[in-house]
Structures are given as structure tokens and as C-alpha cells.
Amino acid sequence: MTGTRGRRRLGQASVVVGAATAALAARKMAATPPTPTQVRSSALHLLERVLPTSRGFDVELWDGTVIPATRQPVQARLVLRSEQALGRLLRLPADLALGEAYLRGDFDIQGDIGAIAGIADDFDAQLRPADWPGLLNDVQVLKRAAGAVPAPVSVSLEGEQHSRERDRAAIQYHYDVSNDFYRLWLDSRMVYSCAYFPTGQETLEQAQEAKLEYICRKLRLQAGERLLDIGCGWGGLAIYAAQRYGVQVLGVTLSQAQLMEAQERVKAAGLQNRVTLELRDYRDVLAAGHASFDKIASIGMAEHVGRKNMPTYFRSAYAALKPGGLMLNHAISDGIGQARVPMWLQSGNFARKYVFPDGELLPVWETLKHASEALFELRDVENLREHYALTLKHWAGRLEAQEAQARPMLGEQRWRLWRLYLGATSYYFQKGHLSIFQSLLAKPDAERAVPLPLTRADLYRA
Template sequence: MSILRPFLTRVVRRGRLTVVMPDGREERFGEPEPGFPEVTVRFRNRRAMRRIIFDPRLGAGETFMDGDLQIVEGDIMELIALLRMNTPWDRGAKLKDKTVFGEWLEGVRTRFNSINRRRSARAHVHHHYDIGNDLYRLFLDDDMQYSCAYWPRPDMTLEQAQAAKKAHIAAKLALAPGQRVLDIGCGWGGMAITLAKLEQVEVLGITLSDEQLALARQRAEAAGVADRVRFELIDYRDLAAREPGRFDRIVSVGMFEHVGARNFETFFRACANLMTADGVMLLHTIGRFGGPGSTDAFTRKYIFPGGYIPALSETVGASEKSRLIATDVETLRLHYALTLRQWYARTVAHEAQIVAMMGERFFRMWTFYLAGATAAFESGSMGNYQIQFARSRRALPLTRDYLGEAEARYGAM
């Protein structure tokens, strides 16, 4: 009997997982069922199995990265999906891989790791976003949107869904000619450039990534909007001290996850200070269903050091301290899962190029990250929130009709 049997017997009940031991023996877990994957894995040595028992999430990730856990039938997406589908969050199930003390310790580590002072914040951004624009070009859409797309129709391409996301957000900003717009965490500039094309607005995009900054500036020039769109390498806290009350609109997409729980109130205070009295803000962020939690060790170590996914209660609660009014909240439940599956497919399709560029271990790490994220959005506790804020209750129309009208207009442009 393998040392993994007690754990896997408890977890895998639906679908089939076959485990090939280092000596060639096989053990099977679960029962085949329509809609559930059937996966076969092989362990190269017993040490790999012990690593998973010691820390299932980090151990599984590192064992797969090192090539000691091999997928014989299926792929890493199906393996992680099988485990998550057997422990769905919305049915009250939980993958118990830690004691109560272990979960408490993970929470402490998460909060310590996500303090994110200015220097550490920039180092954390460099870790993930400055690994090379060429990598991101291989799996993102042609506008390099590295955040949840919006899927009004499931048959859309990734490019169409990302364009729909930008139109959806632009509508919620209630844009008007002459406004000054701030894009916090502007990525490679796609959102800022799009807003300037949709309306005659001036946009400042800020980032802590050197790679993103350089490409965003090039793209603004190529798009012919460099006279109204500029980008700067600056922390949002420093910008708030420098330019209080300057911006009519603020948009932040996929950046709040990097702020860190200790800085939530600081972030919203900075945003409130940056906005005009009748300013409007749209925050697009990954969110946690249910209450606060912790960042798993694999993500914290390899993918997003300093990152933390907030619960809706944490996000809105922190905004209340700055007297921001949450004027609209939308929960995107499965949109990121659809997006991540597209990213995963494009990553796998470019395996040879990514391996040549980054190495085999990196490629396995990246596919493990994308597969784990997909499962978290399909069966785990992850979703996306779009929260519209205003400083004044009179800053926006009294009904939501304007959103659909603007979105239809922008989508047709």
C-alpha cells in the first residue's frame, strides 16, 4: 500500500485516478463517472510521494516541476481538476491538507508576505511581470490583457472576450470628453489606450514593471494616442501624495490582488485622495467567495509573492474607511475559468518555444499555475468582482440604463 492511499482514498471518489508506483505497481482511486476526468500519474521515486504527503500543494507543484511526478494519461489540467471537482467549495467540501494550526500558520505567512512596502512591492512585481514580454505574447490575446476576460457568449474568441471586457469596464466608468483618467496597474497599456480611443479622455497609466512600461509607451505611440496617454513607473502611494484630487476617473484591473491585506485601507485612501469630488472608480479584482483566507504556498513562492486574494467583505470594508460609496457590484463567477483555459491551451501549443526560452522546469511550473488557477475558479472559492465606487451619491445616473447603452456603443466601435 502506498503512503498516498489514505489521502487519495478520502479525496478521489468521483472520476478515476491511477497511480503508478516507482516499482511499477498500480493503485486506482475513485470510480469512472461522466464529466469527471480519468488520469494516470507515475512517480519516479518514493521521495516525490513523501513530498506530497508533507505538503500536498507545494509538494505536488515542486514534484511536477522537477519531473518526479509524470502525467501518463491526461494532463496536469485534468489532474488538478479531478482533485478540485471532488472537493467543490460551493458544496461545502474542502481539501483538508493541513491541521487547524497549519491553516493558521498559512494565514500568518500570507499576511507577513503581503505587507508590500514600496521596495518589496516593486520586487514582487519584477518577479512575475519582468520575466520577458515575449513569454506573455505567446499565450495572451493580441492586446496583452493579463486579467479575466468577459464572455457574454461562450463561442467568443479570447480576443473578442477581452475587447468585451474593456467595453464593459469603460461603460462603468461613465466616461466623458475631457476627463482625466488614472489606470492603476496599467499592464502593457491596453486598457489605457482603449479608453483614449473610445472617448476623448487623457489617461495616465502607472506600473512598477520596467518591461510593461517600455512596451506600453511604444504601443501608445504606435496607436497614435501618445498625446493623450502617458505611462509612468510610480507607486500609487507616491502618486497620491504628488497629485491629490487630479483624476475624474480611476480604473484598476488585476492590480488589487497585489496590494496585500495590510494595505487595503491605504489603497482606498490613496484612490479617494486622487479623485475629484465627483470622481468614479472601477475596481476589477480576483475575489474570494466566503470569508478571508490565505495564499497557498506554491503561489506565494513561485507565482505571486506578496499577493493576496481578498474576500468581498475585506474589499468593501476597507473602502468604507475612506467614505467611498460602492455604487455597483458585479460578480463574475466563471469568466476567469474560461479565460484561463484559453491561456492554458495557448501555453501548451507553444511548449517548444517556451521551453527554449525559459526551460522545461519553468514550463511545467507555468502549466501547473494555470491549471491550478482554472480549477480554483471552476470548483474552488475564486471568482472576480467588478466594484464601482464614487465619492458622491450624485456622481452617476440614478439607474443602470446608461451601462448597457454605453457598452453597446463601445462594443460597436
């Protein structure tokens, strides 16, 4: 019995020692950096297996090796700047890892950023069970080469999400970059929202004027009416509506930089008696505006409201409108294409973390549900996503043309952020990952009447 028990204990000890030895060997291997030859070999093997089989971009490794595009025309080149770059990209969610790696300078994109942004859409690797051991080994080699992954600097907001103070900080982070910066690549009115391209051949200047006209027509503005412009930006819509339609405008923004520029523009246009612009939270204006506005425009602002505040947003807007009044809600929404891409590849966290802090994109059905529950009547809804894809393409091209001035203004990381944001977002609208909807909402009068034409023909008159 003693001999058997002893042998059993020896056997158990051997197992423990063997496991410990294996764990020690694994730790030692993990602590040993791979050789440059191993890193290059693993990178080539992994990329050749997982890159889309049909792609319009080249990939260049740090040593000059190029994996060529497989379709023409070649739209871009992804350049890995060091042995650490690919390993730093092998984190989830993939869109956040990709975006942060670009901000750090782990890789560069030469040419059309949209060609790289679509890599998740084109992912078509057909991996067999026999492929996995080799690929997992490649991943481990590349991660060991990457070392610690430093995070880029991101905005740090304090307080409860979508409180007045935190919303103001989030808005100022994005919009108070510099008026001179935005002036470099926006149109002359500095309209920072989706333009409208009736033929698709318009210049950015023409398309932004067409958008302002389209908004005014949808609201059926009449001389003497009172318009509330929520999120008035640099005053483009407020000035246009006052000049062309003779309305009285109250515009509000949370950006001090925007307000100062917009007020100067109002003064230069001689519209101080028709246009009032203020640094105010939309909640304060709507709470005080008891049925005092004929029309409300909210253009590119609802994305900052947040899901939990949507009921209050629409209820307050309804209360601020006179009976028979109209509201145009123009907002980005999740697109139908989003469902095709797994969340581990495309989470949307990059934009919320680095571009629009606390921004929330609701599906259009949910936005309209909140509006309906606030007693609004939906009279029209239009998806303008192709228009936003064109708008962003114009903005991205204009920003690239002004790189020599814009880059020093922003600093390296923020320059890369804006370049990535504009270039990639154009692709997302083009492919339907994002959409933008204009929803015309009405507050019927006591007789349930809404003063709208029976057709849309007036929207499209020459």
C-alpha cells in the first residue's frame, strides 16, 4: 500500500512539475521578443490569409515589402511603419484598434481612406480548421513584437452623461477647435451639416445653399414668423432664413467660438434686428418657450441629445411650438448596413471616444417613436445619405488641400483624427452603415389641421 501510494504521489508530482515547466516555457517564450525575420514572416502569412481577396489598396511593410492590390484602380496604400504596428492592430473591437493605431502613427494611409475603411465589409477569408494553429501562432508572434500598446490622448469628460455641463464640454471639444480651422474646408457660410446636391454636380458652395433653401421650403417659412434654430453653428441657416424669408430667428449653440463668429456674421449682414444668437442649452430655451415659435429647425444637433433625453427633447419642442407649427429634425442615424458587420469588427466606439464625445445615433424608427409619443404628427421623412457621402468627400478633399495650414493648427494626432474621420465617414454613408434623415413634424391646431400643401411640388420648384 505504501509503495503504491508513493508511486501515485510521485506521478502526481511529475504532472505538477511538467505543467509548471510548460507554463514556465510559455512565459519565457512570451517574454522573448521574436526576431525580425519571424515578425516579417508572420505578418506576411497572416495578411495573405486574411486580407480581402478583392481589394483596391496595397499594403506596404516596414521593410518596403509590398502586398499589391488585387483590383484596379489602386485607390490607396496602407503603410505599416514598424514591426510593432500589425500586432497593435490585433485587438478588439477592430475599428477602435484600427483608429487608435492610425492616431498613434503606427500606420499611414496614402490615397483614399475610404478604400481602407471598407476592409471589414470586404472581409471574406475562408479559413479551414487546419489554418487556425498557424494563424494563432502568427498572432502570438506579432503581439509579442508589439509590446505595450500606448493609448492616444482622448477627451476626458466629467459629470453625468448628457447633463448640461457635460454636454457643453463635449460640444466645445469638437466645435471649438478653431474657427480658422473650419474656415479652411467648409463653404463660405461655414455650414457644418449635410449639403444637398439636386444633380450631384454642384460645388460645395452651391450644395450648401441648396440645403438651406430646401430646409426653409420644408418648413414653409413665411415673413414675420418666429424660427428657433437649435444648434445654430456659425449662423448659416439663421442668416439665410432672415434674408430670404423675412423671419425672426433665435439661434442657440453651446460653442463659444461658433457664437462669436456667428454674431459677427449677423452684424456684417445687418440683421441684428431679425437674428438673435445666444450661448444657451436647448433645454433652457424650450422650457421657456411656451408656444412662442412658429417653426423649429434642429439641423445636426439631435445626435448630441442622447437616448435618455429624447422624450424631453421632443416634448419640450412640441410645447414651444404654436398650434399649426412645424419642426424639421435633421439627424444622423444608424444605417441598414450596420447589421452586416459584426460588433467585434465595427463597434462605433472610436467616434464616440475621439470625434463626438457622448454622441448617440438612434435608428430613425426610435427617433420617430419619441416624436410621436410627444404628440408630433409625422408629415414627411427623407433619407439623404448619398448627399452626406458627397458632402464629406468635398470636405475631405478640401482639408487635404489645406494640409500645410491645418496640420500645424491641430497638432499631429488631431490632424490624423480629422483626416480619418472625414475620409472614413464618407465611405460609411456611401455604403449605408450610416444614414441621415430629415423628418418634418407637425403640431396640429385645435381643428387637427396642419398648414401644408397637398403635394410636395413646392419643394422642387425652380
